[in-house]
Amino acid sequence: MVLAYPFLALLHSIYSLVIFSISFCRHITRPTPSALNATRGRLPKHLSIIFVSDADFDERTNEYCIMKSIFRAISWCQQLGIPQLSVYDVEGIILNNVETIREGVVPESPFKDSEFDRRHIHYPPTPPSSDYSESRPLSPQEDVSGGHIPFLTLCVPPLQSASRASKNPQSLTLNVLSREASKPAIASVARAIARTQRRNSKFNAKDRGFKLSVNNLESYLEGKNGLAPPDFMIIHPVHPSKYHRSPIGLHGYPPWQIRLTEIYCNRFRKQYEARLMWFLPSHVSSTLLSSSFTEWEFREALDQFASAEFRLGK
Amino acid sequence: MAKPFTLVFLLYILYPFQWILTKLRITRLAQRSLLHILAAGPIPGHVGFVMDGNRRYARGKGKLVQEGHGDGYLALRRVLEICLRLNIRCVSVYAFAIDNFKRPQEEVTALMQLAESKLMELCSHGDLLQEYGVKLNVIGRRSLFPESVQTAVRKAEELTEGNNRSILNVCMPYSSRDEMTTAVEDCIREVLAPANDFMSNDPIEEISEDTIDSHLMSVKRGSPPLDILVRTSGVKRLSDFMLWQCCENTQLHFSNTYWPDFGLFDFVPIILEWQRSVWFHRQNVWLRGSDSRNR
Numbered sequence: 001m002v003l004a005y006p007f008l009a010l011l012h013s014i015y016s017l018v019i020f021s022i023s024f025c026r027h028i029t030r031p032t033p034s035a036l037n038a039t040r041g042r043l044p045k046h047l048s049i050i051f052v053s054d055a056d057f058d059e060r061t062n063e064y065c066i067m068k069s070i071f072r073a074i075s076w077c078q079q080l081g082i083p084q085l086s087v088y089d090v091e092g093i094i095l096n097n098v099e100t101i102r103e104g105v106v107p108e109s110p111f112k113d114s115e116f117d118r119r120h121i122h123y124p125p126t127p128p129s130s131d132y133s134e135s136r137p138l139s140p141q142e143d144v145s146g147g148h149i150p151f152l153t154l155c156v157p158p159l160q161s162a163s164r165a166s167k168n169p170q171s172l173t174l175n176v177l178s179r180e181a182s183k184p185a186i187a188s189v190a191r192a193i194a195r196t197q198r199r200n201s202k203f204n205a206k207d208r209g210f211k212l213s214v215n216n217l218e219s220y221l222e223g224k225n226g227l228a229p230p231d232f233m234i235i236h237p238v239h240p241s242k243y244h245r246s247p248i249g250l251h252g253y254p255p256w257q258i259r260l261t262e263i264y265c266n267r268f269r270k271q272y273e274a275r276l277m278w279f280l281p282s283h284v285s286s287t288l289l290s291s292s293f294t295e296w297e298f299r300e301a302l303d304q305f306a307s308a309e310f311r312l313g314k
Numbered sequence: 315m316a317k318p319f320t321l322v323f324l325l326y327i328l329y330p331f332q333w334i335l336t337k338l339r340i341t342r343l344a345q346r347s348l349l350h351i352l353a354a355g356p357i358p359g360h361v362g363f364v365m366d367g368n369r370r371y372a373r374g375k376g377k378l379v380q381e382g383h384g385d386g387y388l389a390l391r392r393v394l395e396i397c398l399r400l401n402i403r404c405v406s407v408y409a410f411a412i413d414n415f416k417r418p419q420e421e422v423t424a425l426m427q428l429a430e431s432k433l434m435e436l437c438s439h440g441d442l443l444q445e446y447g448v449k450l451n452v453i454g455r456r457s458l459f460p461e462s463v464q465t466a467v468r469k470a471e472e473l474t475e476g477n478n479r480s481i482l483n484v485c486m487p488y489s490s491r492d493e494m495t496t497a498v499e500d501c502i503r504e505v506l507a508p509a510n511d512f513m514s515n516d517p518i519e520e521i522s523e524d525t526i527d528s529h530l531m532s533v534k535r536g537s538p539p540l541d542i543l544v545r546t547s548g549v550k551r552l553s554d555f556m557l558w559q560c561c562e563n564t565q566l567h568f569s570n571t572y573w574p575d576f577g578l579f580d581f582v583p584i585i586l587e588w589q590r591s592v593w594f595h596r597q598n599v600w601l602r603g604s605d606s607r608n609r
Contacts, residue, residue: 004354011351015586182561183523186498190526194502194518201506210506212499214491247591248566255561259491259554263566308550 023268033299036076040306046084048230048261049073049293050253052237052246053091061290063093065238069293070094071104076298078159078172086151086175086230090251095178098152105156105174150181150188151227181227182254189220221256229257232305235265236293262308264301345578349399352585356592358541360404361397364555365390367547367572374572380424385574387432391442394482396578398446400585403480404537408555410486412455426459429486430466437473447479451535454488483532490557497529497558504529530558540564542588544581546573565591 034040051069053062070087077085087094094101156172197210222228233253237246248265250258365386372382390407397405409429415422436443437450452467459467505517527533540559545551548570552560560566567584569576 004351007351008354011348012586012590015583019583183526183558186494187521187523187526190498190501191518191521193498194505194521197502198506198518210499210503212495212502214489214495217495217498218491247587248568249564250561250566252562255557256491256494258552258557258561260551263550263552263568304550 027268033296033303036079036295036299036302040302042306042308043080043302044082044230044232044262044305046086046228046230046232047073047077047082048086048088048233048253050233050235050251051087051089051094052235052249052251053089053093054237054239055091057239057290059093062238063097065290065292066093067097067100067104069236070101072293072295073298074105074156074172074174075159076295078156080302081170082172083170084173084175084228084230086177086227088177088181088251088253090179092178094176095152098154098176101174101176102154105154150185151178152176175227177227177254179252182252185227185254186221186256189217193220218256227254227257229259230261232301233258233261233263234293234298234301235263236297237265238290241267260310262305264304266297266300346399348578348582349396352582352589353400355589357400357402357585358588359402359538360406360540360542361402362406362408362540362543362556362560363393363573364408364543364545364553365573366545366549366553368574370547371572371574379421380428382574383425383428387428389574389576391436392577393581394442396581398442398448398480404483405480406453406483406485406532406537406540406556408486408488408553409484410454410488411554412458412487412489412492413554414487415458426463429459430463433466433470433484437470443474443477443482447477448474448482449477449480449536450474451481451483451532451537453483453485453493453531453535455492456487458487481536483535483537485532485555488555490552490554493531493556494526494558496531497526500529501525527558532556532559542567542584544569544584546571546576 049069051066053066066089073085073087076082152175154174154176156174158171193212201210220226235248235250240246246265246267248263248267368382368386369379370382371385372379375382377385394405410425414425433450433452435441438444442448443450450471450473452471456464456467501521505521540556541563542565543552543556543560544567545553546569548568550568552566565588567587569580569584571580
């Protein structure tokens with residue numbers, strides 16, 4: 001086994017050369033994506049963006065890049081008429097800065113109508129109330145353990161230019177997610193269902209055992225008080241990978257909702273500049289190499305979504 | 315536009331190299347040496363494959379869809395042997411989705427027959443699973459299968475029950491949402507069992523994400539956390555495969571190759587990238603540890 005190490009190092013060196021050649025060729029021949037407002041066969045109705053920050057780098061830089069990316073994404077979604085946008089990061093950076101987002105997307109005038117400036121706080125979805133009169137429906141506070149809020153929803157008013165041009169300007173629903181909306185939310189729903197079942201079984205001696213269907217659980221997690229599944233997901237690493245291409249990972253995004261979600265990740269972001277990471281101090285490379293989500297990447301992502309084929313098992 | 319350059323690389327470098335090796339009859343030796351070298355570095359504990367592209371592969375070659383699935387089975391054997399030689403302890407494959415019952419009846423029948431015959435072949439004495447000490451788990455809602463397939467599944471699992479070196483999860487007919495729902499259902503049934511009516515901590519409050527994780531079909535049967543998920547045929551979706559397991563700490567790899575064509579040269583880059591991520595993460599962890607000690 002010890003003799004294999006030098007050969008393994010050689011193999012990695014050859015792989016590096018091969019990847020460098022292929023990515024260089026790809027870089028110089030990469031097609032320019034269609035314009036933002038170009039007609040595409042399909043646009044997502046619900047777009048989700050996962051922001052991946054690197055804990056080794058400056059927190060302020062991470063925050064700045066993520067916030068800038070979110071404001072850009074909101075603007076592009078509004079231009080294209082994408083009705084719903086979810087943003088997620090595993091560290092909760094976005095959730096900590098949600099006031100900044102709210103102040104940035106709510107204009108000063110003339111939309112002071114509360115219909116356009118609403119902030120919804122969504123608690124974990126509760127099961128429907130029991131049919132038995134002796135039981136009482138669960139209230140949201142009973143299901144929130146430790147005061148966790150699974151996700152926030154903001155209603156972003158339409159752009160002023162769009163509202164003048166269109167008879168029915170659409171507002172954008174912005175969901176701000178953290179890891180609490182992921183597996184912990186499913187566990188929370190499980191606890192709530194168990195409580196209801198325990199209450200019901202005390203009044204129904206003939207209860208033959210508990211059964212839970214996929215549709216039932218889906219109604220809790222994706223229904224009226226749940227999180228809708230995104231059609232399309234963009235994974236945006238704030239910093240490029242230190243070893244060639246950024247790995248694709250979901251970083252704890254809610255698993256139930258991503259069954260049929262198309263995934264895009266620009267794995268070649270700043271891959272050549274990433275070499276500088278090894279030589280520069282981290283605070284310098286953090287500033288130099290971090291970047292927000294660009295329009296070019298957004299257009300390329302939309303092109304990928306438009307060309308994807310869905311067979312749904314058939 | 316990058317495709318011509320990749321094609322040039324393949325035509326003038328890789329394929330001639332492969333042709334030379336074949337002519338010298340040392341392909342098998344070279345492949346085994348390559349795997350031995352790779353196995354010297356970090357190796358993932360659990361790799362999942364979404365075996366997609368059999369039908370498009372068949373259409374592209376002018377074959378019947380059933381032949382495409384047959385070639386897909388050969389690819390499964392090939393990739394499984396590669397994984398076992400690399401000492402990957404657990405391999406999961408998405409063989410048949412619950413949604414796949416919507417396909418034309420002729421295709422579904424052919425797939426059932428393929429499953430019935432090939433399961434027994436894999437588990438028979440001297441074949442792949444016995445040679446490498448692999449335990450077969452068929453994960454999914456098998457009650458949806460015809461009785462003959464259910465019998466074949468039972469027999470195949472019994473044949474490999476005593477094996478303990480590796481695990482092969484054949485997910486059929488499978489849906490991750492079905493797996494998660496069953497796990498939640500089992501958790502709830504467990505906490506509501508009469509034996510749990512005691513005065514100390516309410517067992518319902520003990521239901522956590524770890525509890526649900528431990529009740530997943532694949533985890534209950536010994537699967538470690540999923541490290542790598544590979545989807546072939548260029549599709550960039552998960553399509554209801556191991557959503558709970560791969561939403562965290564799993565590298566996703568989307569390969570443009572159709573599953574029947576998937577082989578060593580498609581899998582080696584995935585392992586090399588995994589090794590780099592492990593080395594880099596370990597270096598990062600070591601540096602963070604040394605910083606904290608120096609404070």
